[in-house]
Amino acid sequence: xxxxxLNCGLLHAPPNPxxxxxxxxxxxxxxxxxxxTGIGLQDIARPLERIGQxxxxxxxxxxxxxxxxVRQIERLGYRVEDVSDIVLTHGDPxxxxxxxxxxxxxxxxSAEEYTRLTGGHKRxxxxxxxxxxxxxxxPASSQRWFGLESRPLGVVANLLLIxxxxxxxxxxxxxxxxxxxxxxxxxxxxxxxxxxxxxxxPVSALATSRADDDSLRRASLSRIRRVFRxxxxxxxxxxxxxxxxxxxxxxPEA
Ligand SMILES: [Zn+2]
Numbered sequence: 001x002x003x004x005x006l007n008c009g010l011l012h013a014p015p016n017p018x019x020x021x022x023x024x025x026x027x028x029x030x031x032x033x034x035x036x037t038g039i040g041l042q043d044i045a046r047p048l049e050r051i052g053q054x055x056x057x058x059x060x061x062x063x064x065x066x067x068x069x070v071r072q073i074e075r076l077g078y079r080v081e082d083v084s085d086i087v088l089t090h091g092d093p094x095x096x097x098x099x100x101x102x103x104x105x106x107x108x109x110s111a112e113e114y115t116r117l118t119g120g121h122k123r124x125x126x127x128x129x130x131x132x133x134x135x136x137x138x139p140a141s142s143q144r145w146f147g148l149e150s151r152p153l154g155v156v157a158n159l160l161l162i163x164x165x166x167x168x169x170x171x172x173x174x175x176x177x178x179x180x181x182x183x184x185x186x187x188x189x190x191x192x193x194x195x196x197x198x199x200x201x202p203v204s205a206l207a208t209s210r211a212d213d214d215s216l217r218r219a220s221l222s223r224i225r226r227v228f229r230x231x232x233x234x235x236x237x238x239x240x241x242x243x244x245x246x247x248x249x250x251x252p253e254a
Pocket of ligand 1: 094241
């Protein structure tokens with residue numbers, strides 16, 4: 001499997017630092033899998049209808065077509081139709097916006113997130129799901145990965161949803177085995193890498209205010225910190241919004 005790290009969007013709401021949309025494209029020989037989707041073409045074409053001015057202002061959405069997953073996949077020389085599966089950490093507008101650009105893909109999500117997404121919770125944008133994605137819903141599992149619950153997606157070997165609830169009630173990380181190591185994309189379980197070591201950081205209040213259940217969020221963060229502390233050799237962690245976590249510390253095109 002080849003793993004491409006793609007920045008599929010840009011958010012900037014000062015005084016918060018500018019934020020990336022760190023998606024993954026997994027090239028698994030016979031299929032392509034996208035992890036989160038960033039800001040999509042339809043968001044750029046119809047931002048008010050798809051996201052709405054209050055959310056655009058609050059999160060600082062910026063709209064850049066070359067950053068969309070679909071355009072980056074084309075630039076890498078892949079066929080967009082070959083994206084067979086999408087794994088969503090959760091359904092917030094900056095993660096789900098590109099879904100509609102891949103209408104044929106199966107969309108994997110936790111059962112808890114699916115219930116919230118389709119239940120009209122106000123944090124989600126129904127317009128981003130109006131094309132009726134082909135949902136594949138993953139319920140609770142008794143399997144474990146480094147002590148955390150894991151839900152194998154059944155798409156390729158060693159691709160797992162890792163429940164990290166709290167930011168939303170069904171928010172999950174995604175674990176992928178790459179060679180001898182594992183990658184753990186923690187989604188929005190933290191915003192900035194500094195959160196691995198301290199609660200005293202510039203986005204602490206933001207993380208709390210955006211959490212559907214802040215005590216669950218803190219419990220998930222402690223689990224991640226434990227993996228970071230105890231399994232640093234085996235697991236590489238990164239989140240969705242911190243620019244410094246792209247491989248090689250190359251800041252992607254903004
Ligand atoms: Zn986010």
